[in-house]
Amino acid sequence: MHELTIITNIFSIIDEIAEENQLTKITRVTLKIGELRHVYPEMLQNAFEIVSKDTKAENAVLHIKPIRVKMRCKHCGHEFFVNNSYCCKKCGDYRLKIIEGDEIIIETLEGDR
Numbered sequence: 490m491h492e493l494t495i496i497t498n499i500f501s502i503i504d505e506i507a508e509e510n511q512l513t514k515i516t517r518v519t520l521k522i523g524e525l526r527h528v529y530p531e532m533l534q535n536a537f538e539i540v541s542k543d544t545k546a547e548n549a550v551l552h553i554k555p556i557r558v559k560m561r562c563k564h565c566g567h568e569f570f571v572n573n574s575y576c577c578k579k580c581g582d583y584r585l586k587i588i589e590g591d592e593i594i595i596e597t598l599e600g601d602r
């Protein structure tokens with residue numbers, strides 16, 4: 490279950506942020522997740538509940554925002570959002586570079602001191 494791995498990794502960062510900001514409780518976490526991660530929001534939610542148990546983030550609200558996949562064509566430099574086909578919409582080349590869409594970002598973290 491790769492959602493659990495993602496959440497576990499995120500929690501080590503959440504812990505650090507909470508520590509730095511002297512938060513005693515985390516109430517809300519907003520994550521931005523690239524669509525290339527192929528994450529299921531429901532499974533992510535479940536994983537969050539499991540991992541957050543007995544931590545500062547127990548019962549926190551998890552908010553997930555998807556990041557669309559954006560590619561740049563290595564041939565002509567055209568940048569575009571990917572829908573179904575993984576080829577350049579301008580010249581048809583398949584050699585593409587991912588610009589956005591494979592990242593996992595903690596956008597906001599809210600809590601109490």
Ligand SMILES: [Zn+2]
Nearest residue numbers: 562565577580
């Ligand atoms: Zn192109």
